[in-house]
Amino acid sequence: MVSVRGLNKWFGPLHVLKDIDLTVAAGEVVVVVGPSGSGKSTLCRCLNRLETAGQGSIEIDGEPLPAEGRALARLRADVGMVFQSFNLFGHKTVLDNITLGPTRVRRIPRPEARQQAMALLERVGIADKADHHPAQLSGGQQQRAAIARALAMQPKVLLFDEPTSALDPEMVNEVLDVMVSLAAEGMTMIVVTHEMGFARRAADRVVFMDDGRIVESGAPDDFFAAPRTERARDFLSKILQH
C-alpha cells in the first residue's frame, strides 16, 4: 500500500531523513517510534507530501506521489492524516469539519455526507458534539473529531503524527481506543507515537528511528522484549523505566 525507497530529506544543511526504505502492506499497522528529532514526524509528513522529499521515491497504492496541483490533492484525499494539534477548522462546527472534504472533494451530496458524518461521530463516541465548535470540546474529543474527519474521506491509509502528545493523560486512552478499533477493522495505519502500550496492543510492526535512519524494525513483542540494537535498547530503557 505504501512503498518508500531511498528517501532522503534535508532541511537546509540538516540531513533529517537518510536512505529510508519502508513498505507497508494493506491492512498493516506500523508504529514508528524513536527519540525526538529522529525524523519520524518528517517521514510521516513526507508520505502525503506536506514535506517534499529531497531524494527517493514514495508510492501510495502503486502510484508515485504527484508533485503538486490537482493530482496531489486527489492523492491526499486518499491518505488521511491526524495531527498532534488536531487542526480542526475553528470556524466550523464539528459536523461541518467532517463534511467539508466529502462534499467539496468527493462531491457527495450534503444530506448523504451529513449522514455519514453522524455515523462516524457515533463511532468515535461524540455524536452529541456534532453542532459544537472545536473550541468547545476537550482535547480528546477534538482528536476523535479529527479522526472522524480523516475517516470521512474513506482513506486507503491513515497517518497519525503523534496523535496523543498534546493530550492530558486522562484523555489519551479515549483516542487510543478509537485507534485500536480502527486497527482491528483492518485500516492501514502508520502511527508516529510515544505510546508504547498502543504499539504493543495494535501494531503489526514497530519501526525504530534514530538520527534520520530506520535502525530497527520488527514485531512489537520482539522489539520490546529483545531489541537488537544498542540504540533501541538505550531508548527503551529511558522511556520504560518509569
Add this chain to the structure above:
Amino acid sequence: MEALTAHLSQLGHGLVTTVELTVVTTLGAMLLGIVVATLRIAPVPLLRAIGTAYVEVFQNLPLLALLVLFVFALPTIGITFPLFTSAAIVIAVYEGAYLAEAIRAGINTVGVGQAEAARAIGLTFGQSLRHVILPQGLRAVIQPIGNICIALLMNTSLAAAVGVVELTQAANTVNLVEAQPIAVFTGAGLAYMLLALIIGQVTGLLERRLAIVR
C-alpha cells in the same frame, strides 16, 4: 442654516453620489484586496511578486495624483470612462492595496496547521483559501477593514477634484452661491460623520455575529 435648507436637493444628490461611490468602491476594493492578498501568499513566486508590486505601487502614490493621471492621462492614449466610473475604478484600486495588506494580516493569524489540515483532506489551494483560510482570516480583521472603509468614504471626496459632483463638490458649489462656508461644510461634515458611524456600527455588528467560538 438657510444656506443648507435652500439647497437640500443639490446637497442630497451629492450625498447620494457619495454613498453610491462608497458602496461600489468598497465592493471593488474588497474583491481586489482578497485577490491581491491571495497573490501575496500564493505558492508561485511570480504571483507573489505581482501582488507585492501592486501593493507597493498603489499604497505609495497619493490618491489625488492617481485620480488626475487616470482622468487626464488615459484619454491621451484614447481611453475614456465616464467621470464617476473613473473615480470608482481609481479609488477601488487604491483602497484595494490597503485592504490587501489588512486581509494578508488576517490570513497570517490563521495557523499553519489549518492550511495543512485542509490540504491533507484533499482540498486544492483555492478550496483551502475559500473554505478554511479566508473565512477565518477575514473574521480576524473585520475591525481594520471597517477602518479602511471609513477612510475610503472620506477619500471619495477627492473625486471632486476630477469633476464628480459628490457631497464635497456639491457643498463647494453651494458655498460659491451662499458664501457661508461654516454652515455649509459643517452640514456636509455631519453627513460624512453619520455615514462613518453607520459603517462603524455595521463593522461592530459583523464582528459580533461572525465571532469564532474560542
